[in-house]
Amino acid sequence: MSKVVDVSRALDIIKDSDVIAVSGFNMATTPEYLLLKLYERYRETGHPRDLFIVTDSLPAARGRGLDLIAEYMFKDNDFSFIKGFMMTFLGVAPWLQRLAIENRVEAYSFPIGVATRWFRSIASSTPAITKVGLGTFLDPRQDGIYLNDLARERRTCRVELVSINGDEYLLYDCPKPRIGLIRGSTADEFGNLTMSEEAIYGSVLAITQAVKAQPNPGVVIAQVLYASRFVNTRDVHVPGPLIDYVVTSPPEYHTQSASIKYDPSVCGRVVISNACLPNDDKANFEITIARRVVLEFVKLVERLGRPIAINLGIGIPALAARIIKSEGVDDYIVTTVESGPWGGIALSDDDFGVAISPKAILPMPDQFIMYEGGIIDAASLGFMQVGPSGNVNPSFLPEKVTGPGGFPVIAYGSPRLYFAGAFTAGKREIDIIDGRLAIIKDGTIIKFVKKPYKVGFNAELGLKMGKEVMYITERAVFRLTSEGLVLEEYAPGVDIERDILAKMEFKPVISRHLQPMDDIVFRDEPMGLLEIVEKAIKR
Known part of the structure; x- marks a missing residue:
């Protein structure tokens, strides 16, 4: 049976209080269509609610992706859709920043490399332990990973000081995701996913592995531009058995970056030898x-x-x-x-x-x-x-x-x-x-x-x-x-x-x-x- 389904059928699987892993570095690999449709469902039905979002970076840009959803939450004065999030960078997402600053949701933040390490650690059932963050604000002896009081109180995600052979390390952890929302370019009816027109690979495979790992393997939904009968074997980035549903997206919700819809030089299809740097207005x-x-x-x-x-x-x-x-x-x-x-x-x-x-x-x-x-x-x-x-x-x-x-x-x-x-x-x-x-x-x-x-x-x-x-x-x-x-x-x-x-x-x-x-x-x-x-x- 084909895994390519209507977006409503795919989102049916998401329940109240689910932990959802979402790919995205700004708008690159961000499954914006899935995110907006999920919030649209919440506004219509009140469900799913109290979701906890974990990410490898930031599935947003100003007024796009999760930042747009955060803006709607403020306009609706309804903050029950998201219970909390762990995101590594909020610099280009002013509405998500406001959610954290005003203590509307639990807000945690790992460094990006620690987040990618954590996804792979979940996939291999090992703790995410590193020296990154020692002696900085991330150290629990200073501020830790907590961006607001709600996070400090509930500690859904955590960072702990541990000792191994007399050396200090930090252990970072969050709840294992049950749902994965990822993005690729093309998938066949078996779910085999390519990244051929994406600007980056991001952590799409690592997120998929974390969701599918024991115990309690979860469900992965992939947003793509194209559904195909077959894809080139060597182009497959995520094998079909790891993906449960494939949803095709309108192009406007599947851009290579915040301002680039599609540029073959961005995804490596062509290399422009005489490409010019943007004219930044710098002093x-x-x-x-x-x-x-x-x-x-x-x-x-x-x-x-x-x-x-x-x-x-x-x-x-x-x-x-x-x-x-x-x-x-x-x-x-x-x-x-x-x-x-x-x-x-x-x-x-x-x-x-x-x-x-x-x-x-x-x-x-x-x-x-x-x-x-x-x-x-x-x-x-x-x-x-x-x-x-x-x-x-x-x-x-x-x-x-x-x-x-x-x-x-x-x-x-x-x-x-x-x-x-x-x-x-x-x-x-x-x-x-x-x-x-x-x-x-x-x-x-x-x-x-x-x-x-x-x-x-x-x-x-x-x-x-x-x-x-x-x-x-x-x-x-x-x-x-x-x-x-x-x-x-x-x-x-x-x-x-x-x-x-x-x-x-x-x-x-x-x-x-x-x-x-x-x-x-x-x-x-x-x-x-x-x-x-x-x-x-x-x-």
């Missing part, structure tokens, strides 16, 4: 920061004498991809995106997780093994606050709940970390004039503070692990040492006392070799990096 000084970060990557290529693989975080670090591409060194400095793509042009904001013309795409659990194990060579991540010892708060504020995203795993595993961001925050006017930094109006918000609001990167543990850590801004470059932050470089045009030290809540160590930043990063011209890396690799 000159932000481009300068990215150029300085890329110089550090080039130095690493010179030191190692080979191409390197790196990760770039959201925000200013992502601008480094533009520099790497424009300098023609993308074959030597290969960027990765935490959702799975290697190489290509990574997109940002609500389209983050998708890349144009990637050279490879890995399933997300495998991608995060690369990060946690330090298999990549370096990472550049953003920062919101930095403390005297080098601790980093990546994105947390009292009035904003974003979740950890991929930051804790990448910061834990990468052997080299180049944190990158503006020196101050707030309304500011900073420009590059004649190769010098001009601070016309500085930001009023201090980012180098005595005590960061939350710790996402623990500098003491980083030093013990032997990490190379730098903090790169438009006016100053610091290096992490056992004495704390050491000021090593300053931008031409700045006054060190007035523009750097006076804008910090603590005094860094001043290097005996303090020097100006390389003026090449302040010029509006190519830096000639291709010749440098080619020479380094031919040595």
Whole structure:
């Protein structure tokens, strides 16, 4: 019998209080049609209700997927559909953030790599144990994984400190899902699922395995664009016996990302050799920061004498991809995106997780093994606050709940970390004039503070692990040492006392070799990096 059924028949299987695992990295692999139809059923009948959602990342974007459902919940003033959720990142989902902030549902958050590990652990009946999160806000001795008071009270999901052979680890856990809502491109009548037109693989297979594992194997419903009599055997990502129902979706609920309906270069069907980076409207000084970060990557290529693989975080670090591409060194400095793509042009904001013309795409659990194990060579991540010892708060504020995203795993595993961001925050006017930094109006918000609001990167543990850590801004470059932050470089045009030290809540160590930043990063011209890396690799 064919597993391709009407959406109503498939959703009949979902009951009150079910734990539902949902795939999705922003809108990539998000089964939006299934989610909206499930909520439509609830509005009509009052059931199913009190659902608990667990995800590998975020099956939403602004006004899409679960964020749209959260918006409807507020408009209807009815919060009985979702009892709670564990989501790893809420940064592009304002209505889901509001559910957490206002304590309307239980809200928990694992790092993305820990969530993907947890799904595979459920599938193999083993606990999800890792060192990721020790000494940070995720540590139960600090805040733990709890995003609001309801979560702290009920503890449906948990994180515990455990000891193995005298070493500390964290154990992360949530209830085993009974239902899996996943997404692929095409399925045959037996349920064999391909991902041929998806931008990423995400954790679709891992979620399916977790739902189907003993004890109490559950039910998996797959959303697809096409139902076919047969599919190519080698294209099958999830075997048919693991899928119970297949539902075809209208195209408008099955987009490759938030803004891309279908682009063959995104799913790897074609590779565009002359693809152009998006024209991001970024300030000159932000481009300068990215150029300085890329110089550090080039130095690493010179030191190692080979191409390197790196990760770039959201925000200013992502601008480094533009520099790497424009300098023609993308074959030597290969960027990765935490959702799975290697190489290509990574997109940002609500389209983050998708890349144009990637050279490879890995399933997300495998991608995060690369990060946690330090298999990549370096990472550049953003920062919101930095403390005297080098601790980093990546994105947390009292009035904003974003979740950890991929930051804790990448910061834990990468052997080299180049944190990158503006020196101050707030309304500011900073420009590059004649190769010098001009601070016309500085930001009023201090980012180098005595005590960061939350710790996402623990500098003491980083030093013990032997990490190379730098903090790169438009006016100053610091290096992490056992004495704390050491000021090593300053931008031409700045006054060190007035523009750097006076804008910090603590005094860094001043290097005996303090020097100006390389003026090449302040010029509006190519830096000639291709010749440098080619020479380094031919040595």
